[in-house]
Amino acid sequence: MALLSSGRPDAARNRTGAKTHIEPNPQQRIETRRDLSPFFQRKPPGTSRELTTHRADFNHEGEALGSQPGRLPLLLDKLGERLQFERVGVRLYEALIGKREQLGDAAIGQVLPTVSELQRIGRDELQHFFLLRDIILELGGDPTMMTPSADVVVMLGNGLVQVLTDPRTSFKQCLQAILAAELQDGDGWQLLIEVTRTTGRIGLVAEFEAAHAQELEHLDRVRKWLQAALACEQPRPHHA
Amino acid sequence: MSLDLQKEKGVPLHLQVFDWQDLVRTPSSKLDDDAFTRVRIVLMNALESSALRFSHGCARMSSELQLLLAQVRRVEQHQQTLVNWLLPPDLSPLETTLVFEQMAIEVTASVAQHEPDPYLSQVYRFGMLEDFDHLYRFSALYDRLYGADSNVLLHSYTDILPGRPTAVDHRAPEDDLRRCYDRFQAAPLSKLHAILVTALEHQTHDYYMIIGPMFADPTARQLYAEIASVEEQHVTQYECLSDPSESWLEKWLLHEATECYAYYSCLLQESNPRIKEIWERLLHYELGHLHLVMDLVKRLERRDPMEILPPVLPAPVAFTSHRQFVRKVLLEEVDLRARGREIVHKAKESEASQRYREQLNKSGSPSVIAAAGYDWLPGTELIGMAPGAGHRREGRSRHGLTQFGKT
Numbered sequence: 145m146a147l148l149s150s151g152r153p154d155a156a157r158n159r160t161g162a163k164t165h166i167e168p169n170p171q172q173r174i175e176t177r178r179d180l181s182p183f184f185q186r187k188p189p190g191t192s193r194e195l196t197t198h199r200a201d202f203n204h205e206g207e208a209l210g211s212q213p214g215r216l217p218l219l220l221d222k223l224g225e226r227l228q229f230e231r232v233g234v235r236l237y238e239a240l241i242g243k244r245e246q247l248g249d250a251a252i253g254q255v256l257p258t259v260s261e262l263q264r265i266g267r268d269e270l271q272h273f274f275l276l277r278d279i280i281l282e283l284g285g286d287p288t289m290m291t292p293s294a295d296v297v298v299m300l301g302n303g304l305v306q307v308l309t310d311p312r313t314s315f316k317q318c319l320q321a322i323l324a325a326e327l328q329d330g331d332g333w334q335l336l337i338e339v340t341r342t343t344g345r346i347g348l349v350a351e352f353e354a355a356h357a358q359e360l361e362h363l364d365r366v367r368k369w370l371q372a373a374l375a376c377e378q379p380r381p382h383h384a
Numbered sequence: 385m386s387l388d389l390q391k392e393k394g395v396p397l398h399l400q401v402f403d404w405q406d407l408v409r410t411p412s413s414k415l416d417d418d419a420f421t422r423v424r425i426v427l428m429n430a431l432e433s434s435a436l437r438f439s440h441g442c443a444r445m446s447s448e449l450q451l452l453l454a455q456v457r458r459v460e461q462h463q464q465t466l467v468n469w470l471l472p473p474d475l476s477p478l479e480t481t482l483v484f485e486q487m488a489i490e491v492t493a494s495v496a497q498h499e500p501d502p503y504l505s506q507v508y509r510f511g512m513l514e515d516f517d518h519l520y521r522f523s524a525l526y527d528r529l530y531g532a533d534s535n536v537l538l539h540s541y542t543d544i545l546p547g548r549p550t551a552v553d554h555r556a557p558e559d560d561l562r563r564c565y566d567r568f569q570a571a572p573l574s575k576l577h578a579i580l581v582t583a584l585e586h587q588t589h590d591y592y593m594i595i596g597p598m599f600a601d602p603t604a605r606q607l608y609a610e611i612a613s614v615e616e617q618h619v620t621q622y623e624c625l626s627d628p629s630e631s632w633l634e635k636w637l638l639h640e641a642t643e644c645y646a647y648y649s650c651l652l653q654e655s656n657p658r659i660k661e662i663w664e665r666l667l668h669y670e671l672g673h674l675h676l677v678m679d680l681v682k683r684l685e686r687r688d689p690m691e692i693l694p695p696v697l698p699a700p701v702a703f704t705s706h707r708q709f710v711r712k713v714l715l716e717e718v719d720l721r722a723r724g725r726e727i728v729h730k731a732k733e734s735e736a737s738q739r740y741r742e743q744l745n746k747s748g749s750p751s752v753i754a755a756a757g758y759d760w761l762p763g764t765e766l767i768g769m770a771p772g773a774g775h776r777r778e779g780r781s782r783h784g785l786t787q788f789g790k791t
Contacts, residue, residue: 209474210415231532231766232531232532235529237788238528263788270769288535288536288763291415292415295415298530301531305529305600307600309529309599309600309604
């Protein structure tokens, strides 16, 4: 079927570096910035500061991402944020479990989490989701609403979902994404506890602290798995 | 309130000017604006995009019209920018997809009910049930990848339920052709409808072809590939409805009239005052374009353009929930298929379409995988997966099983 002889395929190599990508034609090479100096004379004046100040010009009316109606706006906004985060968390752990299952027997002898360890964390995230939903209902809020802080969580989560659902990412790369999620999650609960105290809802604090403690335990475990996974990757000492 | 197309001359072309600040404004709010404000934004983007597409096609066929087409097209380009840039940056590509499908369902439902020709109305209902299914598949994907609820964007106007299954929408090309209206007999509204619905399907197709590869998840990538293929069929279907014997100039005139009709529909129903003002301005620009083409028709074709146009604009597109209509059509017409240019019961479907579908779905169907067992619930399907006993805030499990083991 081949119309053209493909010859020997290029060995896999990363072409992104200016130093590592060597243009075969000498006339096309950009060796130094000095080569380009005549062209830079036409650049517009100013610095990256122009971009920053221009950005500020675009919100004279003080528009926000959205509003948080009703009573207890700060607390309900933060509860909505946590609820959205836990819901994304469930989906992120589902994806991570899929990755772990794929490794199968190949992972024997490595210090990696088992599927059931990951499932346990996933169940915790699901329980936290239900905890938050019930509390939002008790406070007269609407747990199906996307609050402004929840919207931010969705935006932040896009990158994590991309890493975890890409079939080409390694289990270790996915652990790194989960670490980013757990770091956010731990601090998110801490902030929620502070907002809850400030709004005088002391009765809720104990449950939130229990959830926070679980999240810190997740964080600790993910950190250790990632460290162990990276240690496995260290090249072995070379014996001549 | 109706708009007299002969009397209303709009803004002359040389006064239709913009600057960058004017074109790129504070966008609509994903959280606070009504779902139909978004629907109107994506509909008008579709129509402006269709105006550009038509104008380029026409310019390639007529050197006489090239200059005027280029002048009007430049304004349409900037109108499209002003409209499309009203979408906010926190609306992700998948979320925009949900808006597109809601728009396709609700606008096509309105068109199907206002359409005076029974055959054309049947074709709109046929396509609508397929877009209805797309919304369900994409909602499942949104829930399952991002842990989010599509109703956050749909505002309970549109049901999230299976329609005619996407997996059976794949038809042989000969079964996607449809009969056209007769340019001498058809009601002007039928002509506007055909342009409107073709435009929205074309935009949807092009958008999916661009964003499909941006997803990491392989099922998402495949789902966009699958639904983009159906959208291409929809463009094929709807573009057949316009009479091909209309002259280029006649088609241009009708396109401008459709833009007037759509902006007018938006203006009458817009809830956001900032955006309402944009619809009003652009309606006046479109009236300017329309009169320019009316003059051309008189001059070059020696015809009265009012023989082609409706004297006043018809009743507006209804930007409202058509839930009851859609459910009725779903119950009565989900088993319809296409054979040649006719809509038939599935028992009479052509062998060509069955063979074509069998080939495409040979290695499985992404729309089936993405929505396997999916029940939409307010707050995502996780609501139906309450955690196990022992937790003080125990819920009710509908399924009893999560991916984290038995609950």
